[in-house]
Amino acid sequence: DVKVTQSSRYLVKRTGEKVFLECVQDMDHENMFWYRQDPGLGLRLIYFSYDVKMKEKGDIPEGYSVSREKKERFSLILESASTNQTSMYLCASSSDKRTGVTRELFFGEGSRLTVL
Amino acid sequence: SQELEQSPQSLIVQEGKNLTINCTSSKTLYGLYWYKQKYGEGLIFLMMLQKGGEEKSHEKITAKLDEKKQQSSLHITASQPSHAGIYLCGAISGSARQLTFGSGTQLTVLP
Numbered sequence: 001d002v003k004v005t006q007s008s009r010y011l012v013k014r015t016g017e018k019v020f021l022e023c024v025q026d027m028d029h030e031n032m033f034w035y036r037q038d039p040g041l042g043l044r045l046i047y048f049s050y051d052v053k054m055k056e057k058g059d060i061p062e063g064y065s066v067s068r069e070k071k072e073r074f075s076l077i078l079e080s081a082s083t084n085q086t087s088m089y090l091c092a093s094s095s096d097k098r099t100g101v102t103r104e105l106f107f108g109e110g111s112r113l114t115v116l
Numbered sequence: 117s118q119e120l121e122q123s124p125q126s127l128i129v130q131e132g133k134n135l136t137i138n139c140t141s142s143k144t145l146y147g148l149y150w151y152k153q154k155y156g157e158g159l160i161f162l163m164m165l166q167k168g169g170e171e172k173s174h175e176k177i178t179a180k181l182d183e184k185k186q187q188s189s190l191h192i193t194a195s196q197p198s199h200a201g202i203y204l205c206g207a208i209s210g211s212a213r214q215l216t217f218g219s220g221t222q223l224t225v226l227p
Contacts, residue, residue, distance in 0.1 A: 110156065
């Protein structure tokens with residue numbers, strides 16, 4: 001089974017702290033994504049990556065950066081956390097190879113971040 | 117950019133009742149995904165529709181994509197408490213590698 005693992009299920013940080021959210025997938029997927037989920041707003045794409053050392057901005061990249069040094073790992077970085085970044089963060093991956101279901105996204109279980 | 121609107125935002129039904137959730141797109145859909153999310157967890161893929169008029173079923177859940185490919189419906193027959201959760205529709209957008217999601221429908225099934 002495809003597995004997308006997010007390192008922390010729950011985090012509590014203070015305003016101004018640097019926060020790292022780690023995501024690892026074990027299916028050799030090319031594409032990786034970071035979403036945040038807020039009530040009433042659904043999932044919004046923060047950043048995505050199609051390849052190692054490659055990144056592209058999603059719909060709401062402000063206040064975030066990402067790193068993809070290895071194919072299996074995609075990190076989301078909050079340089080200086082703010083209270084409006086309190087949210088559920090979801091990592092996902094997908095493959096460009098034909099698997100019978102076009103571009104299905106596989107999600108991690110999420111990281112709930114609270115910024116005080 | 118593509119926008120997806122889901123309705124209703126929340127739904128409370130008695131166990132055994134049928135229900136329908138709708139997803140309407142501002143643009144033609146080239147691939148429509150349905151996911152389910154239990155509270156505080158990640159999303160689980162349910163099914164994907166591509167062709168206008170297409171209909172797929174998984175256990176008691178059926179999804180359809182209308183002929184004009186701008187709306188999809190998810191229908192649950194004889195709902196069970198295990199069906200409770202958030203249902204989200206997603207559509208391919210941008211370079212066709214990204215999914216844009218609707219805001220979700222919170223389903224509660226009362227025993």
